[in-house]
Amino acid sequence: MSQITRRRFIQIGGAAVGGAAVVSGLSSRWWGLDADRVDDPGTEGDRVVASFCELCFWNCGVLAHVKDGKVTKVTGNPDHPLSLGMLCPRGAGATGMIYDPDRLRKPLVRTSKRGDDVFEEVSWDAALNKVAEGLLKVKERHGPEAVALFTHGFGGSWFKHLMKVWGSPNVGAPSYAQCRGPREAGYQLTYGAGLGSPEPVDIENARVITLIGSHLGENMHNTQVQELAEAVGKGAQLVVVDPRYSVAAGKARYWLPVKPGTDIALLLAWMNVLFEEGLYDAAYLARWATGVEELRAHVASRTPEWAWPITGIRPELIRESARLIASARPASLVHPGRHTTWYGDDTQRARAMAILAAMLGSWGHRGGYLATGKYPLASHPVPKLPERPSARPADRPKAGGYPVADEVIASGLCDATTPGHALYDLKAWIVYGTNLIQAMPDTRKTIAAIQNLDLLVAIDILPAEICGWADVVLPECTYLERDDDLAAPAYKRPFVAVRQAAVEPMYESKPGWWIAKEIGTRVGLGAWFPWKDAREYVDTRLAASKVDVAEIRKKGAVLGPRVATCVEEGAAPPIATPSGKILLFSEELKGLGFDPIPTYYPQDEGPPGTMRLLTGRSPTHTFGRTTNNRLLSQPYPENEVWVNAQVARSLPVPVRNGDWVVLVNQDGARAGPVRAKVTERIRGDCVYLVHGWGHTAKGLRYARGRGASDSDLITRYKVDPIMGGTGMNVNFVRIEPVEKPS
Ligand code: SF4
16 A cells, blocks of 8 residues: 555546545645635644544544644544545545534424424423433333434444443444445355445455446545555556446446446356356365356356347457456456445345356455454443343334345334334434435435324434434534544454544534433433443443553554455455355245346336436535535535436437536426536436435535435335345436526
8 A cells, every 4th residue: 555646546536526635634724614714724733633534434544633722634544544644535624524604503402393494492401301201201102112213424333322221123224225235135145244344355456346336436435445546556457337437437448338227137147258268266166165056057048148238238348358357366356336225136236246256266365355353342341231022123014024134224114103014113213413314215205204203303413404304403513523432343454443532512512422321311221321421431441452542542543463364365265154155056045035146137117208317426525414515515516417418419408518407207206406417428328416415404505405316316216125225226317407596
């Protein structure tokens, strides 16, 4: 990683934002965001506080520079393995978050009907008492399990603890069933364990990197983008499968603009070529896998000629790209992607990718997938919980539903809040750091579910749409103003990192640990929050784990002992199946009535005159969470809809680049106005929007009304029967030109 340069990082990660605002250290000139000054206050004499970022879930190490009690800029922590001294644009824009004038300032209690977004400011005491009374009432009438927690972000750990001691199993995160869940299930079925976050991929040492619908470079997972820049700099080749010519496609040897929904057919055809031409790693499969002959037979007829009319990719391109992919094995990485809820057959697509990785022998090899280790940490002692019957989560209406899911299905919790849909009804939601109105498919369903609740508590930093539907809104302070639990994810180099407040919380906002402890205490569970504050909690864990508290508080992170990560370092491939073998043929899936080897089935087409709606990410934003951040919105102020140039010309009312349009889906749902990006860089049968725009919350004065909300157009979804993920790329839109909005 030492060879990485700022310029190379920008070349990969910043291409989509014109090279602006990347890496770190640019935010100090934005000091004037919340003050009547625009000059750079400088940074000399700063106090520097090491912590880790919360602008997305990657949790890179940061150094917060503080002057006169204010954070002047945030830079990458060189001692933290997930940042290596650099931040992505969003992380560098953290000052735009802390000094966002639209932040929630005081606790709020609803005074009008749900959804009116009318509240009165109350004291913390009044707000917390109302929450506690509401929770206790629900518990008395319906049991503790009638309370659900929806959570996103690192600070959710305090509320997960609250739910555990409260006695509800209903803790869900849209990041599973609406995002990476199918991938976890697909790899778990093949290798015995999911991938987790950060993914154990060795991009840095890969010689060929295959991205299938993964927008790495626009999806800014800091370390991975750094590694991608490094790998490309060393000559790695990219194969990019995407209906859209993404930033990564611009670096690729092969861009395969696959017809949306046909990726499994392409993957099977690649496997066919590897078998037919003897390009797969036969010795590796013989040693580590079962089901080789079943797989060979399964793909025997799945030739590139078979795949051509399905995928739109010519047979010679399928063969050539397969040969390139195989030429680098085992240092040939089929990247697993992250946002994988597309068509409802997503676990099978993820499994096809996992199987391809096995055929390349890349699982457990340098340049492929690595074994990881975790820094061993002691827990904080808490009193033993009383014995009580454990309730089943309400997310699955039938026993055995979504048999491979290993997390609670957030959309299932939503269903369970509508009477008659589930095992038992949910009556209260605590929503921490996730704007369910945009994060869940079919907003109408989410709102209908909310109307059945006795209590909805929203804990957030900004007044996102979900707050407008809450009974009580509790303002959390930003990550720069709070301590949190320790971070020690599984990684190729085990580490532990601390989050520590750089400055005092602004307004009357409070840290999540405090809010959870206060609620816990008020519902009679104070004994299970025996720490004075998060710092004492963390220090207790550190001391019990023999970590030098002073050192980690100074450096932000300490490394654990190295672990062998790959065969080249003496480690066996990390296969966790009961047989110790990679399962190319899954008896488990067969037993459950699913295809034991991924099979291609055609997807439904949209009505005539419509295009499939695809969504993705911008390098300067994390969903809708950052769209009100003026620093991050300067390079990317609002989304635009990508439309194929030929299609745009042939519409009943032709659309030109920059025209304002509205998108109307197959059910009549509308989104926009949004500008059209008319381009040859996307197929004609689909359009593309960056997720997270089109806010309606009146408190988001910078984001409100900007761009189009993809969530408004996702009125349909296809549930993955294996793990409950909601495939959302099953909506189709037509384009209506409109006058420029005033
Ligand atoms: Fe922060 Fe960017 Fe790292 Fe995410 S990838 S944690 S936003 S610096």
